[in-house]
Amino acid sequence: MTRLAGTAELLRLAVRRDRVLIPASILGLLVLALGSARATLDIYPDDATAAAGLGEIIANPAVVAMYGPLGSPTADALAVFKTVMMGAVLTSILALVVVRRHTRTEEDDGRLELVSAGVVGRWAPLASAVTLAVGAVLVASALAGAGLAALGLDGRGSLAFAVSWATAGLAMVGIAALAVQVASTTRGAGGLAFGAVGAAYLVRAAGDTATEGSAVHALGWLSPLGWAGRVEPYGADRLWVLGLGVGVLVVGVTGAVAVLDRRDLGAGLLPARSGPSRAGRSLGGPLGLAARLATGTLVGWVVGLVLGGAVVGSLMGSIGSLADNPQMRQVLEAIGGSAGSVEEIYLATETKFVAIAVAAAGIGLVLRLTAAERAGLTESVLATPTRRAHWYGAHVAVGIVLPAVLMTVVGLVVGFVGSRTSAAAPGVGETLAASLATLPAVWVLIGVAALLAGATPRFAPTAWGVALVAFVVGELGPTMQLPGWVVDLSPFTHLSQLPGGSFAATEALALTLLAAALVLAGAVAYDRRDVT
């Protein structure tokens, strides 16, 4: 087929370009799955001890909303309880990043034009990207499953675990393949694909916390991440669910090919529009420019978080009702300790998850400092009497302000919807306070990104890794029995337990000062280095 001509060559190129990204990501996923299983098995070595420890998990719908259902009350199921869903999300993100990197990004940056002029079929770039992404998903899933079996977990259950990750990952390859054809820019495609992951997560959370047999519970079957959870490894072991993931892959790729056959190189479904011939008043300096360029990101995130916040808030009722059993509530309150009621524990956990996502948005804005440099835009600006500190400061400022705006939106929406859904839910004041209280930790991550971007553009993307590690350590550190000082490295460890707990003013101040110091250090470094 001539439309696939050159696929093998492009695949080789893609493998060469991703020779660090993919193996490192797979290794990270394996450490996550195997490390966490190993640590859990050390605490709950057999089914009897596991069953005793399970009360906490089954009873707490807040935890189910985060991680999905538990397969069975066995030690094996408990060992992978958190990593089924976390791994499914991360595998999905890996799939979408790989697909986008080798399709829309290449086209957007103009490299595909050069490649397409060769003996390369129209489908070849998409085909090679999809092949590579499918390969990465399958290898990650298979190795994780095999590793769990090697740790001594049940064989069929380990296969189901692999199926669970693969289902989510393959479905995401299909969705990403379609997204990169529909959107006409890298950023637009990312918005669609990351939006799909977010939506899948929220639909799943809503479905999993609803009573089994209800319409809302059935809704969970609409989400690829819901499928990943409902494979129920080491429980129901529903291997056939993989078919759903393969189905989405086939449908997505078919749709993508249909769009691809109809559109021009560089175009999407939406035509490029023209704009004003003169600049508005606000576009007069570095800050005006950075703010203007961040507007799209801001709007996208506000829309996403209003929807997400509404879902989180509306779950408050079902979480309250599931915990209606007075005995259960007693147990929960004993476990929750200072963190308060089940609604409060749930909110505190969700808020932390949102905060890490918002931090990622802020990091993205700060890293535009180095993206602009790589693209060659920085020299145009710095050849004018613009001070380097001013240019640096503008990017960091939008990266600091955006999370504050977004966390305010989240706090308001969750509190508003939640308090209308359930009388037991915390009010707007409390949810807003809880949202804003996460900002010091978010700003530390922004500060790390700013320092890296200021000091060394080459290693600036490490900021993503730092954020991921901070999150995983904060989230899984206690389960994996990491030493206390390692857990303490994550800024999220030092946040107040809100709502329900008290505000830790000293820690918040210390984190904010640390963030400020990182930003300043970045400014000093940026003033002293070469700009290319």
Next chain:
Amino acid sequence: MTDAITVSGLRKAFGRTVALDGLDLTVAEGEVHGFLGPNGSGKSTTLRALLGLLRPDAGTASVLGRDPWHDATELHRDLAYVPGDVVLWPTLTGGETIDLLGRLRGGVDEDRRRHLVERFELDETKKGKAYSKGNRQKVALIAALASDARLLLLDEPTAGLDPLMEQVFQDELVAVRRDGRTVLLSSHILSEVERACDRVSIVRAGKVVDSGSLAELRGLTRTRVRASLTDVPDVAEASRWPGVGDVAVDGTHLSCAVEAEHLGTLVAELARRGVTGLTCQPPTLEELFLARYDRTSPAYEEVPT
């Protein structure tokens, strides 16, 4: 006349790659100075060092009397720059980009802006990502030429322009020179430099190998002479004449190359031999250039910028 740019012994290495290897350059105030060299010879690196974007490893540079690394911001009030590879913000229109760059420099001269947009026939309403290479180049040129900067640093400014627009650029360059502004024009398009520049510097492997007016540089290279003679010498004999080389004889025609200082001797000799036709061709810039870029010489090596 004072000097707008003085550079001496400038060195800059990126890892093990030496981009500038003791570069010296002098550009007088008010002149259009051609900066010639092939891809990768260090032209763009030099311009970036002159802008204070790169910190030199050694050597000194002074631009408009200032140190570009330490006084970059102050210096930039007086200069405008067109990068070699023009990139625009994908979501801003051309018009917005021109205004933005103008405002960053302290203001936009409305009349000059309107005049240039008209001359270059730019559609200002297109988004950055929709422009072709030539149109991106126009946006950067308009932004730079619309300023009242005393010094223009132009890195291969006509790359991607069609011949009509190249002519418009040449005209605007004349206007810039008339205003007494200084231009450093980096290029590898020799005809452009030959037309526009007062003086040129030829850069090779991070060093300026020759610098001067075109007339001075021509003096350093041999003139091609072609003569029809009644008494034709043989090749061996003609090759023994002072300063003469590259001799060829074809019937009554003799062609050879001669060093400028021996041209008189040669013409006298040809007169004795009954010259019936004579053409003297001074070296083109291309020949000057090629003479300094003998690719067979081991000193020639590509240096990425």
